[in-house]
Amino acid sequence: MTVSVAGEPAIAFLLASLRIIAWVAVVPPFASRGIPAGAKVVLSLGLALTVAPAMAQTEIPVETFPLIVTALTQVLIGLAMGFLTMLLFTAIAAAGSMIDVFGGFALAQGFDPLSMNSSTIFGKFHQMLATMMLFASGGHLVVIGGLLTTFRLLPIGTSPDLDGGAALFTKAFEVFFVTAVQIAMPMIAVLFIADLGLALMTKVAPALNALNVMFPAKIGLTLLLVGLSFPVLPGVTDHLVDLALEAMAALAGTG
Numbered sequence: 001m002t003v004s005v006a007g008e009p010a011i012a013f014l015l016a017s018l019r020i021i022a023w024v025a026v027v028p029p030f031a032s033r034g035i036p037a038g039a040k041v042v043l044s045l046g047l048a049l050t051v052a053p054a055m056a057q058t059e060i061p062v063e064t065f066p067l068i069v070t071a072l073t074q075v076l077i078g079l080a081m082g083f084l085t086m087l088l089f090t091a092i093a094a095a096g097s098m099i100d101v102f103g104g105f106a107l108a109q110g111f112d113p114l115s116m117n118s119s120t121i122f123g124k125f126h127q128m129l130a131t132m133m134l135f136a137s138g139g140h141l142v143v144i145g146g147l148l149t150t151f152r153l154l155p156i157g158t159s160p161d162l163d164g165g166a167a168l169f170t171k172a173f174e175v176f177f178v179t180a181v182q183i184a185m186p187m188i189a190v191l192f193i194a195d196l197g198l199a200l201m202t203k204v205a206p207a208l209n210a211l212n213v214m215f216p217a218k219i220g221l222t223l224l225l226v227g228l229s230f231p232v233l234p235g236v237t238d239h240l241v242d243l244a245l246e247a248m249a250a251l252a253g254t255g
Contacts, residue, residue, distance in 0.1 A: 012052050012156060015070060016048040016074075016156060017047075018075050019074040019151075020147065022079045023079075024040050026078075026085075026086050027086050027089070027143075028089055029131045029134070030043070047148065070156065080160075084247040088172060088247065089134070089244065091176045092240075093126050093127035094176070095181075095183035095184040096120070097120050097123035097126075098180060098184040099222065102184075102191045103122070103218055103222035104215060105121045122222075130233070137234065137237060142241055146249070147248060150251075153252035160252060172247055175243055186225070187222070187225040187226070191218060
């Protein structure tokens, strides 16, 4: 029995999978080392199957040099979209790292074998919490659907408009920084006031050992404030999902 495969649809499928694989390799939590590389490849190929029929209707280059250029373009598009999405999704983890610094937990850093770098307690905790809320709310399906939509907005064989690319990445970094600060700033302000109070206590009662009081008080206060911030995080996650969709659509040329 002879099995034949049409050339252009197969090329369209492979080119679509390149963009998706590059996106999956960057975006958390798919980029985590806890997910096997084989599972990432299978996921990418499965998602590419959903867009390959539509891509087969476009002009697919079959010559060697244009095909290599198109393949590299798809990888760069996937990496750019993945970086924008990753930058927005790590805002909650960055807020946790800021809380660690002002709450005194940054001293207890540990090596995270999944991300291959050192992570603080609440930084890692907020990252895991954001991942849990993303899957619990179905936000991961929305973001993946937004990625697949970019194949309709930016078909294979076309290049994105790079005129507003710098402004888009600047805006994404601005949103990342502002979101992280907005989440952590109330807790940072309370912890700063607590430090001032403990410093004044040493002036009023010099015999009191401030170090023996400061660390247990700040630990308890930090845990209390982090617990009070939990109701805000689901809304922040939904907002970041919407921003990630807008960023990918803007990079595809509809912004």
